[in-house]
Amino acid sequence: MIREVYINETNCITPLGFDVASNIEAIVRGDSGIQLHQDIALMPIPFYASIISNEKINSAFEKISTENKYSRLEKMMILALEPIIKKSGIELNSKTAFILSTTKGNVTALKNDSEESFNSAHLDVLAKKVADFFGFKTQPIVVSNACVSGILAVSVAKRMIQSKLYDNVFVVAGDEVSEFVLSGFNSFQAMSELPCKPYSKNRTGVSLGEATAAVLISANPATAKIKVIGDSSINDANHISGPSRTGEGLFRSIQNALKEAQIEVDKIDYISAHGTATPFNDEMEAIALNRLGLQNVPINSLKGFYGHTLGASGLLETVIGIESVNQNMLFESKGFDEIGVSESINVVEKHKEATIEYFLKTASGFGGCNTAVILKR
Secondary structure (H helix, E strand, C coil): CCCEEEEEEEEEEECCCCCCCHHHHHHCCCCCCCCEEECCCCCCCCCECCCCCCHHHHHHCCCCCCCCCCHHHHHHHHHHHHHHHHHHHHCCCCCCEEECCCCCCCHHHCCCCCCCHHHCCCCCHHHHHHHHHHHHCCCCCCECCCECCHHHHHHHHHHHHCCCCCCCCEEEEEEEECHHHHHHHCCCCCECCCCCCCCCCCCEEEEECEEEEEEEEEECCCCCCHHHHHHEEECCCCCCCCCCCCCCCHHHHHHHHHHHHHHCHHHEEEEECCCCCHHHHHHHHHHHHHCCCCCHHHHCHHHHHHHHHHHHHHHHHHHHHHHHHHHECCCCCCCCEEEECCCEEEEEECCEEECCCCEEEEEEHHHHHEEEEEEEE
16 A cells, blocks of 8 residues: 655745744735845846845854854755754654755855855755754755756655655755846846736746745654645656646646546645746646646735745745645735736635645746646645
């Protein structure tokens, strides 16, 4: 019999708060982390992004460590993980794995032209530093697959538990707003001049953001917040930065996840989508969801609250989605006004009460990657 898999602990570090409760309170109030920034070290012109203040990161980190050898991203990741490792009381032995998920990791280290900086930009070095802070006994595992990284790490953890390699897996996902990332999206002309508007007619692109999120995934139902019942990740092999126009990869990912979960399409009560507010991503998602018959299911994008947090987004949005399920509440898709995709979808325009039994989390990213995970109350 295949083992059942659960998410038992969750946490997040974002511009809206340094724990899950404060993030939910901010979302309910309608607060957004996206603000206008003027920082020539990041970009020569003013830009909208969702950025955590250095003072908040440093003062929070000082409460758990006096060491000054950690990068800004490492501090954010450690801050996300520390409370859930402590609260779980789980021994970090050979049956407890650690997955670090990121898109760009410590890419800011490359600003300094030294061998040490070059070395610290490697993702395995980042993972080892975070793992060593807590004293994990197992070799850290890195999941880095563009913008699906955070949710793909949940799939990887699920399979590792089902295969009985591990009983518990701690997952942290994170990325920061950097000159590298800003200049990259700007060169695609994909950045919005105003806070992003997912699925809207007048959307003009992404707002970037930064965050870290952490979860404990285990085979233990006793302390479970939610059950992970199906997952799939399919690459559409369409283009380095453009998704399949027919949504093929996302369509197949969701189809496979439903098959593994052994549920019909009409059982899905809520979709937490990728919703980057770029013309191609939102259109592709609407097409894929219509092909599956999911067009009437309530859907939101949390990018209007957090911006696109790259490798963190899939895990952060799963953490918030779990709260939606357990608090019987659908959160608005902030920034949405008038439908701007060719196929109709049921975008959540205002916070509303709802009973959610089955929840679908999707993500798509550069290189044609797509991931879908189905979770059950």
